[in-house]
Amino acid sequence: MAKKKLVFSFPPRLIQEPVTSNLIRNFDLEVNLLRARIQPREQGRIVAELSGTSESLAAGMAYLEDQGVEVDTLIQEIRHYSDLCINCTVCTGVCPTDALTVNPGTQELVFDASHCIMCEACVAACSYGAMESQF
Ligand code: SF4
Ligand code: SF4
Known part of the structure; x- marks a missing residue:
């Protein structure tokens, strides 16, 4: 939820x-x-x-x-911390928009905040604390 x-x-x-x-x-x-x-x-x-x-x-x-x-x-922002991210791509499977994708060249996660609806599904899915919701 x-x-x-x-x-x-x-x-x-x-x-x-x-x-x-x-x-x-x-x-x-x-x-x-x-x-x-x-x-x-x-x-x-x-x-x-x-x-x-x-x-x-x-x-x-x-x-x-x-x-x-x-x-x-309302004063909410999703942040991606690339230094904590291991590019496992788990979060791309739960993101309902195109805000989280994988760069096919580098295989690294790409976060496009302009597509983010701040549902926080990635925050719950990431075991590495690399996605954070800030109020
Ligand atoms: S689930 Fe976390 S560690 Fe895995 S790609 Fe997403 S942000 Fe990075
Ligand atoms: S908060 Fe939701 S829409 Fe935004 S990147 Fe995470 S899963 Fe995608």
Whole structure:
């Protein structure tokens, strides 16, 4: 089970839409609302913690993006420590995006933070402490 704390910014056209209940119903995610500020005809902002499998989180994030919801991660960052990494590639098997791949030339792990959805699956999978989640 992975967790993410996120800030959702809704454009005015989505204020009346059941976006968060769709996350629960259609993507099997638990949504724990931490803070909400929604006013008619203005942008809405919600701070929430989403829990679910890595795949559900990835699908839910893709849905939000499709709907035009801006999603920001709440002060969280995934770090890769290459000095601790033995390039066993275990983490590439659990990463639901292309954030962790192997360089076919050097056989070394490549971490592309721009594709990371901070599901933390790699942190749990790495036995060498080479992946870390920082809040
Ligand atoms: S699981 Fe850890 S040690 Fe193995 S490739 Fe990934 S980061 Fe490196
Ligand atoms: S790099 Fe780690 S935290 Fe980022 S998406 Fe892949 S498995 Fe999840």
